[in-house]
Amino acid sequence: MEQTWRWFGPDDVVQLPHIRQTGATGIVTALHQIPYGVIWSVEEIEARKALIAADPSLGLRWSVVESLPVHENIKIGEGELEPLFDNYRQSLRNLAQCGVTTICYNFMPVLDWTRTELAHPLPGGGTALRFNAHEHAAFDCFMLQRPGAEADHSPEVLARAKDWFDRSSEADRRKLLANIMAGLPGAYDRYDVPGLRRMLDRYREIDKTRLRENLARFLREVVPVAEEVGIRMCIHPDDPPRPLMGLPRIVSNEDDLAFIVGAIESPANGITLCSGSLGAGPANDVPAIAKRFATHIFFAHLRNVAKEPDGSFMEADHLGGDTDMVAVVMALLEEQKRRKEAGDPRWRIPMRPDHGHELLDDVGKPTHPGYPAIGRLKGLAELRGVMMTLASVRNLPL
Template sequence: MIEGWRWYGALDRISLSEIAQTGASSIVTALHEIPYGEVWPRETVAARKAQIREAGFDWTVVESLPIHEAIKRGAGDLTQLFANYRQSMANLAAEGIRVICYNFMPLLDWTRTDLTAPVRRGGSCLRFSVEKMAAFELFMIERPRADRDYTADNIAAAKRWYDSAKPEDLEILVTAIMAGLPGAYDRYDVQGLRQALAPYAGLDRDALRANFKRFLDEVIPAAEDLGLSFAVHPDDPPRDILGLPRIVSNAADIDWILSARESLSNGLTLCAGSLGANPANDVPAIAKQFAGKIHFAHLRNVAKEPDGSFEEAAHLEGDTDMPALVEVLMREERRRKNENRPDSDIVFRPDHGHELLTDAQKGAHPGYPLIGRMRGLAELRGVIAGLNHTAVLS
């Protein structure tokens, strides 16, 4: 398995020289400074790749080549947006990029209610609190019919939290939820978010699926021609948010996507944390079911609570059996090697991490501290070494 590390380029507080000290060999990045829907110029891709190579890394996975919201909504004439997307694909392929990670989550890429929840022995983590999310939807943005998405106990807990919250608590909550908006271009206050949600009115699960199918039909043939592998990222969290449908949340959803356009280029980013936040998901079993189409892996863990809340756990301490999951991926790599597949080595990255020691002083992107992820990478490296050793002994 190839050790990757997500890097936000010029927007990242963590330098490539610091990443080099973690031992990772492959950088996972994107041209985050380019607005959604615009073409990624080949010369810009080439410059970024040269920068990464000069620092001693490979760049083979893009995370992400973002999809314009109009495509997700199926709104208007999308001809130019799809043409731009395919041109960006061609420019990436021309520079040797082989895997494109992407998601189809409407409006929000990921959602948390706490960016610095305390960890038992020190440090902090990302957290999703159902009661805070319900308070936000019911009492702050006052979303119509939001009560249908929560239990009576959820709503009662949300009301208690909201009634006791101070103004600064509400501001912190808005900031945490806005952190999940993609890119660096749109951040909203409460009124702004209400307005941003308006264009999605009437977008149900079936409509979003139809728009997703159209996207696949537009890009997967080009991916096949270019030798690219697309890897859809699961919903985070795997539940409807703000009344917006989520359609990449479980094995049935993944099966629909991979069957909607049959192609080896139409594949999966196996995100253990996103899938692991759904109590119904057996993450190692899902990995085994779709192993042949896993093009990229995010390895992280979560600890779930009975009301649907969860928080980021240390990589080997959450609800997912991480060694069992890594073993599935390593067996798949061995199978591909036996078939002489060119994509036999799977890039993974230690996804998220606790803020530990001096991480908080660094001010890195939420969930992407240096020391916390380095701890996660070291633990995962140990799991891989142990499984390789066991295989030798057996």
């Protein structure tokens, strides 16, 4: 697999020479400064490519776009959508013209990945991302005061949520809101509580069926152009894979993925296998999902989570947690072998170590939440060891 690394652009604390030191050669990045729905011009794309290639000794290339965002109006199915589809199609054409042909995107309403703690303490002084079910319930029921929210949380979680809220200070509540918003990088909208209420109100009539229909329309509108220009679209699973604040989720499990790949049959309509996002779903067998959808996987995020009975979970070591990462890597390597033997020139699957623990000298640095250098380096080294061992023992191409 191609070893890649997420880079948030010129302002990222983790710089390109640091990335090369990890052993990664592919860069996963996006033009976060460009708002939703605006065309990514050839000039902007080439400028980012030039930054990545400025020092030829590093041997880095822009391997994957993460993410080319889908405008909220497309998810809701609201307003004049054809200009937004036109702009998305033109961005795809421009990316293909510049040689960047793997595109990760998501269809999560309003919020991207969501955590309630960004620096949960670990033994020895490190920190991890964490989702606490009772803090999410406290936000949903008592800060957001969403009508009917109590029905979405168990009595035990609600009791702990009420206790947290009653003991919390105004600073605690502001921090919780900031943590929940932290998964939205760059030009993505952030909300205060009234603003979030207004956004949720726009989704009042959108259930899972309706959101699925809107995703299917998006795929019908853009996938033919992606196929025409040689782009592979890779939808990212919901994180966490469960409804949040009354918002439906439609990329959360095996059934959802089957719907997506069946919505338009095309070699351009694919999946980002995120073992952590899917792994946070108690019913998801991630290795089995990897095997079933192997032919549709064009990008992989490899990380692990440890789940708890109340719906809470925490980012675990990449080879720890609840998901059998060795089995996941095996499924991807076997799919690579199949593609190579079939003569696919793009047989290698880009992978990156996703969310890492904040460790050692990274503790306290202003890195993007979940994206410190050392924790991801540790994860990449562990995953590289698994890949090389399996490739050697099973005679599989790396």
